[in-house]
Amino acid sequence: MKRERAPSKSTRLVLQALLSGPDYGYGLMKTTGLKSGTLYPILMRLTDRGFLTSQWLEPETQGRPPRQSYRLTGAGRTYVTGVSDAGPVADIKGGASA
Amino acid sequence: MKLSPKFWMQAASFISCETRADWMRAMEAELGAIETLEGRKTFAAGCFQAALYDFTRSRRGLSIMARGGGAVLALLMSGYVFGVALKWIGAAETAAMGMLIAGLSLYYAVCAALLWASLRRLQIFAISGFGAAVCGHIYFRLLAPQWESLSPEFLQAVSLEMAGLMTGFFIAGAFLLRLYDPKDSQC
Numbered sequence: 001m002k003r004e005r006a007p008s009k010s011t012r013l014v015l016q017a018l019l020s021g022p023d024y025g026y027g028l029m030k031t032t033g034l035k036s037g038t039l040y041p042i043l044m045r046l047t048d049r050g051f052l053t054s055q056w057l058e059p060e061t062q063g064r065p066p067r068q069s070y071r072l073t074g075a076g077r078t079y080v081t082g083v084s085d086a087g088p089v090a091d092i093k094g095g096a097s098a
Numbered sequence: 099m100k101l102s103p104k105f106w107m108q109a110a111s112f113i114s115c116e117t118r119a120d121w122m123r124a125m126e127a128e129l130g131a132i133e134t135l136e137g138r139k140t141f142a143a144g145c146f147q148a149a150l151y152d153f154t155r156s157r158r159g160l161s162i163m164a165r166g167g168g169a170v171l172a173l174l175m176s177g178y179v180f181g182v183a184l185k186w187i188g189a190a191e192t193a194a195m196g197m198l199i200a201g202l203s204l205y206y207a208v209c210a211a212l213l214w215a216s217l218r219r220l221q222i223f224a225i226s227g228f229g230a231a232v233c234g235h236i237y238f239r240l241l242a243p244q245w246e247s248l249s250p251e252f253l254q255a256v257s258l259e260m261a262g263l264m265t266g267f268f269i270a271g272a273f274l275l276r277l278y279d280p281k282d283s284q285c
Contacts, residue, residue, distance in 0.1 A: 025128040026141075036125070036144030041151045044121060054124070067131065068124035 007083055010034055014042050015072070015080040018052070022071035043070060051076030103129060103142035110142075110149035115158055118149070169214040176206035202260070 007015070013032040017023065023031065029039055046052040053073050056066045072080065107129065111122050125145045132138045153159040180203035186196030 024131070025124060026131050029141075036128075036141045037147030037151070038144070040121065040125065040145065040148035044118070044148075044152060065127045065130055067127045068120075 008042075010038055011042050011046070012083060014039065014046070015051075015076070015083060018070060018072045018076070019080055022055075022069045024067050024069055028070065046076065051079050101139075101143075103135075103138040106139070106142035106146045110146040113153045113159075114149045115152070115156055118152060122149070165213050169210045172206050172210035172213055176203045176210060179203035179206060 010032070013034065014028060017028055017031045025036070025039065025043070028034070028043075029036060032039065034042075043052060047054065047070075051073060052070050054068045054070050057069050058066055107122075107126055110125070114122050122145075125148075129138055129141055129145075132141055154163070179199055183196045183200035183203055186192040186199060188196070
């Protein structure tokens with residue numbers, strides 16, 4: 001049976017940030033403290049695995065383009081719960097650890 | 099030199115697969131939400147880094163890197179062999195051998211072009227590489243000893259080297275063909 005690799009610290013940060021609700025890419029960067037070069041590959045990978053889903057949302061400010069918001073899917077929630085149970089999730093920038 | 103956010107985003111779009119177009123649009127939309135220029139630059143450079151990471155892990159990226167690397171190697175080989183051929187053509191007693199080596203350099207140059215053009219065409223390269231190895235070996239074994247200026251031992255050694263090189267190209271070609279998808283737009 002194939003064993004699943006434990007997610008990296010950065011992936012766990014993203015998962016934990018999304019557990020509290022959907023967010024935009026820039027919002028996730030601010031919450032997790034990750035740079036775009038690290039965050040987007042994680043988002044892509046998690047989306048490819050079916051743990052995340054994205055949605056285009058109209059901006060609050062007029063004249064701005066629609067932005068993509070990311071949220072955990074049911075499978076993603078199950079996964080992040082399993083990950084949290086397996087060990088402590090690293091600190092989120094300015095927040096508490098799980 | 100400071101590169102603009104637009105440059106980074108364009109570079110990221112350029113290397114991204116078609117299937118990642120939605121991601122690129124999402125990144126561009128996020129870029130518009132960042133207030134400071136410095137922040138936009140850092141964000142855009144990160145987007146390029148993300149696209150590059152994705153590119154190197156995709157079939158398209160691997161295909162391009164394999165083709166590019168192979169083409170550069172074949173081109174370098176072609177240049178080196180051509181240099182050797184020029185030296186040999188210069189001397190009357192080794193001119194015939196030099197002509198043959200010049201032909202070999204042309205073969206490598208064609209290989210480089212084929213590699214760069216498409217991996218699908220590599221099939222010709224792989225087959226011709228094997229064919230050239232066999233022909234070259236037979237040629238040297240049967241005909242080359244007639245050149246009195248060159249010892250049979252030397253010619254045999256050269257022919258074996260040539261056969262080894264060609265077989266190496268054949269194996270590499272077959273390996274690349276088996277591994278990589280020539281459809282570059284796919285990831």
